[in-house]
Amino acid sequence: MNLTELSDRLFSAMIEADRPGASNIVEEALSGGISPRAVIADVLDPAIVRLGKLWEEQAMSLAQNFVASKIAEDTLLRCVPVRKDRESGKGSVVIGNIEDDFHSLGRRAVSLFLEAAGWDVHDLGNDVPAEQFVEKALEVDACVIAVSAMMQTTALNIRKVRELLDANDLKGSIKLAVGGAVFNWRPELVAEVGGDGTASNAIGADELCQRLRTETGRAVQP
Ligand code: B12
Structure with missing residues (x-):
């Protein structure tokens, strides 16, 4: 074929x-x-x-x-095969498109790949305010907040997530993954919005989240 x-x-x-x-x-x-x-x-x-x-x-x-x-x-x-068991113990990730962003496709792909790789994924959907990302991450004890943005303008809204994490002294325990085509075109944007790391596609998201989880000092659950 x-x-x-x-x-x-x-x-x-x-x-x-x-x-x-x-x-x-x-x-x-x-x-x-x-x-x-x-x-x-x-x-x-x-x-x-x-x-x-x-x-x-x-x-x-x-x-x-x-x-x-x-x-x-x-x-x-x-x-993408979605795992129903949550046994691999990789941990929880909260994901969503940042406030004002409705480009769901990339985020859905990342979400599905992370789930398939064994993460407990909490997908908040499109147009998610910074506060909601942080509240959910605390609720589910997530080690990574993964934020997707496709546009230059919406990517800048991610700064609010960074500010909230820093203001609440969560910098060390919750890492901020950012991604979307705009970060592939302008890699310097990752630092500009305060991201802790990025991956250029959904396949790389698992490795990124594993690295970020290690930075928080958390281990994989046996
Ligand atoms: C499809 C699309 C839409 C669809 C989205 C439908 C949907 N359900 O997703 C619709 C029609 C709704 C849309 C609307 C708009 N769009 Co649009 N859209 C696109 C388009 C053609 C493709 C985007 C896409 O889905 N790519 C495929 C996915 C799979 O790729 P991806 O998002 O990059 O995701 C991958 C990686 O980046 C990564 N990734 C993604 N997120 C994350 C997160 C993390 C944490 C990690 C690690 C990795 C990661 O993994 C993903 C999978 O491999 C792009 C053009 C382009 N060439 O990119 C324009 C584009 C993004 N849109 C644009 C614009 C301007 C708009 C509108 C303002 C148009 C309008 N006039 O109304 C609105 C805005 C809506 C809004 N507020 O969000 C501009 C943005 C310009 C800019 N630089 O800021 C673009 C670049 C087109 C252009 N050149 O003008 N759009």
Whole structure:
């Protein structure tokens, strides 16, 4: 089965807002023996990159973009196995898109990958105020708050999370992971918003959170 051809077909279904058609393409790939990871990396990812280009060229509407993003989310959910047991003991992570940010796709991907890697993930969704991140992290004893932002403007709202952690003397016990395409374009933004670390994609999020947990001095539960 040709991955490029599958990706072309998925991209067409995305811009035509054909959700059932897209789902059939993904099922065809998986039942044809393509691994879920390859479906994400070689079928979905190239389609998203093309989608981004069309968006930047203003060749698609907001509504089209929205449905295409839903299709991408459906595909991720289908491909990432979610663990129901919480036995690996990696710890709790609170995740969300920062206040004013509604780019859920990247955050959902990170959330799913962390769950699959054995983290207890508390996903607060889009447009989350700084206070809510910190309150939830204290409630579930999280060692990492993971904040996603796709825009320059919204990324700056992450500073409020940093300020709250510092003001409440939580700097050492709760680490701040930040991410989203804007951090890949401008790596210096991580320090500007007070992030303790970033990863350029969902696959790198597990390693990042493990490193940050070690920095808090917490061990993996046996
Ligand atoms: C899809 C999309 C949308 C969709 C989002 C739908 C959804 N459910 O997510 C919709 C249509 C809603 C949308 C709306 C808007 N968008 Co938009 N959007 C995009 C687009 C095309 C793709 C984003 C995306 O989903 N990428 C795919 C995901 C998988 O990648 P990702 O987010 O980078 O996430 C990965 C990594 O970054 C990392 N990661 C992500 N989060 C985290 C967190 C942590 C802790 C870690 C470790 C890692 C990590 O892992 C992820 C998976 O590998 C981008 C263009 C682009 N090329 O990026 C514009 C873009 C981000 N949007 C933009 C704009 C301006 C808007 C709007 C203001 C448009 C408007 N005029 O209304 C609104 C704003 C909405 C808001 N307030 O948030 C601009 C931002 C400009 C800027 N530099 O600030 C962009 C760059 C387009 C552009 N060039 O103009 N958008």
